[in-house]
Amino acid sequence: MxxxxxxxxxxxxxxxxxxxxxxxxxxxxxxxxxxxxxxxxxxxxxxxxxxxxxxxxxxxxxxxxxxxxxxxxxxxxxxxxxxxxxxxxxxxxxxxxxxxxxxxxxxxxxxxxxxxxxxxxxxxxxxxxxxxxxxxxxxxxxxxxxxxxxxxxxxxxxxxxxxxxxxxxxxxxxxxxxxxYEVGLQRPWREHTDWKEEKMNEIKEKLVTYKPSARANVETSNILLLGEIGAGKSSFFNSLNSAFRGKLTCNACCGGFGHSATTMFRKYKIQDKSSGENLSFRLCDTRGFEEEFTQDPQELVCLLDGSIPDCYPFNPTIPFTADFPGYVKDPDLGDKIHCVAFVIDGSTVDLMQDKVYKQIKDIRIKLNHRGLPQIVVLTKLDKICSNVNDDVTNTFTSSAVRDAVNKVANITGLPRSHVLPVKNYENETKLKTEINILLFYALRKCLDFADDFIDEQIDNLPQEKKKNSS
Ligand SMILES: Nc1nc2c(ncn2[C@@H]2O[C@H](COP(=O)(O)OP(=O)(O)O)[C@@H](O)[C@H]2O)c(=O)[nH]1
Ligand SMILES: [Mg+2]
Structure with missing residues (x-):
């Protein structure tokens, strides 16, 4: 009919x-x-x-x-x-x-x-x-x-x-x-090379062979994932882990029930599938904040310094302090956080509460004070634009994604190029080249920034300490 x-x-x-x-x-x-x-x-x-x-x-x-x-x-x-x-x-x-x-x-x-x-x-x-x-x-x-x-x-x-x-x-x-319905833009809003499998393998290879700045005695670059509960922090780690492992994995607990499924601080490692070796970066997953639950400033300092031990169970009512068991007393440069990735849900940017914006602003002031580089991982592209939902290769010609990137850049005060759109694995039954490419781009940006930070720290160390760490 x-x-x-x-x-x-x-x-x-x-x-x-x-x-x-x-x-x-x-x-x-x-x-x-x-x-x-x-x-x-x-x-x-x-x-x-x-x-x-x-x-x-x-x-x-x-x-x-x-x-x-x-x-x-x-x-x-x-x-x-x-x-x-x-x-x-x-x-x-x-x-x-x-x-x-x-x-x-x-x-x-x-x-x-x-x-x-x-x-x-x-x-x-x-x-x-x-x-x-x-x-x-x-x-x-x-x-x-x-x-x-x-x-x-x-x-x-x-x-x-x-x-x-x-x-x-x-x-x-x-x-x-x-x-x-989204109209595809004639010209991409951000330059992007291609979506081919070779491209994905090329970026992946660089990440697999990545080592933190050679001048520092640092085993891994540490990236802290911060953001609202439900924004997709744990899913971002799971998605990257899947992309490197070559199969869909779900190591970090994720969920969308209004409260965080992440209750522990985790410093996740990722293993290279071919060599079985751990890769030289860690993704540090946090509980996340919400309108009524703010990130405690002291706990944040401990997180950034590397004083909080892996697997520490977050307690939203009692923030971590130096008196807690497992407190890492004299963390060195290798324990510290080297780059912060704010994970923001692209589909709710317009609905984000003022209190959450304010938290991000307050945290950014502290991070800037330490000279810590920051990026935004903008998740849930599939929910921003139906064209991207159909096909992730439409990301850079989608006006809705472009608008969300611009908006987040405005709100956070970060340059637009520091906002990296991703689609996490969520409903897929197998890995996809184009999803991996976006995930790898975001990770690569974090690692470039982490290197800059580590270099900067080495340059600022007193001569004696500099010798020891090189
Ligand atoms: N559609 C879609 N859902 C996502 C994406 N990323 C995460 N999710 C879902 O959002 C919910 C919260 O994700 P989670 O990783 O637990 O958020 P966290 O609290 O920041 O760790 C889960 O149900 C995920 O499956 C994405 O890119 N697209
Ligand atoms: Mg989580």
Whole structure:
């Protein structure tokens, strides 16, 4: 059963909705049956939708709003930037598009389990397509009402007849989900070489043979992962570990239940698959902070100094101090943190609480004071942009990813080039070259910065100590 909505009408609707979007058919009475129950099963909770009626006069009309349908007898309030409207696309067989804006967005629609699509009206609905079930007798004589058209929506001089022929006998009715859709940029927003397997192997090889700055007696570069709970810190380690191990692994506990699945401080090592040797860097995983739980400043100092032992169980109410068992008393340069990676969930950048921004700002002041280099690992690209969800190689032509990178750079005060977008392994069943490439790029940046820091520390050491550490 083909979809009836023509390309030119789709384009008109997209212009009226005011954002780039595409339509996905949810419900069609000639396919699914004309029943309120089926309509709600297929359309409730789906976000923005457009409903289209095709009547027997060859007139096409309907309505749009940006909130979900529901069945619980409540009004659908549409106060988004992309406001509700009714429309006519075709009249008596001729294209004749008109848009009718909403007057009262607190009752753009009405959801009830006995009602099909219903637009407007606290008491008088502008369009009530049908109630309960309507059978097909050649066409569908919808048992709803259009008598109050123009109550909640502004008809701009038109009337019931010039929009609908006053005819609710339809050949079909369709409901489409309106999905945000990203336009790919013509030119990438960041230069990027390629996504081929050879490229991935080339970067991987450099990371496998990586050694911290030769001037220092430091076994591993230590990268501290900081950020909000649920941002993807543990997943970032797991993803890198998988990429190096050549199979999906899940060493670090991760989860998304609002509280941290990470309860211990871990200084994770990664083993090279071919040699069995540990690689020369460590990823240090923390519990993470949240709106109500701030990173204790003293505990942060201990973390940065390398005074907190591996496997220390974080206690959110009692921060770590020098009195705790396992306290590393005289940590040397090799124990310290050499680079900090803020892990930020790209899909919630707009929703991040002020308190969390402030925490990041406060932590950055302390890190700057120590001269510690910082980057941002921006996770969950797949949730920022549907094109990237389909294919990670769209990352650098996605305007949504670009905007998220710019926003995070603004908020943190870090240069844009220090914000590295990644997609962690999460729903995949096998490794993917393009996902590995992004992960490796982020890690490489951390290690370059860690080297700079180690070099700087050596340069600043007194002569005597410098000799010992070289
Ligand atoms: N879709 C998607 N989900 C992710 C990504 N990274 C992490 N997650 C999910 O986000 C949730 C929290 O991740 P986790 O690594 O435990 O966060 P942490 O608290 O910062 O360590 C988990 O359910 C992960 O599967 C990503 O890039 N994309
Ligand atoms: Mg974690």
């Amino acid at each position: 083909p979809e009836l909505l023509k390309k030119s009408y789709r384009d008109e609707l997209v212009t009226w909705i005011g954002r780039t979007c595409r339509f996905r058919l949810l419900y069609k009475i000639s396919r699914d049956g004309c029943s309120a129950q089926t309509f709600h099963q297929k359309c409730d909770g789906q976000g923005p939708t457009v409903t289209i009626l095709y009547n027997t006069n060859n007139t096409i009309f309907g309505g749009y709003f940006s909130e979900s349908w529901n069945s619980n007898g409540s009004y659908i309030v549409d106060e988004s930037a992309f406001l509700a409207f009714l429309f006519r696309l075709q009249y008596n067989g001729s294209s004749n598009p008109l848009k009718f804006p909403v007057n009262d967005s607190t009752c753009a629609g009405y959801g009830h389990n006995d009602y099909g699509p219903t637009f407007g009206g606290r008491y008088n609905r502008d369009i009530q397509a049908f109630t309960k079930t309507v059978t097909n007798l050649g066409n569908y004589s919808l048992n709803g009402s259009i008598n109050s058209l123009g109550t909640t929506y502004n008809l701009n001089g038109q009337d019931k007849n010039s929009i609908t022929n006053n005819n609710l006998q339809v050949t079909d009715l369709e409901v489409y989900k309106v999905e945000a």
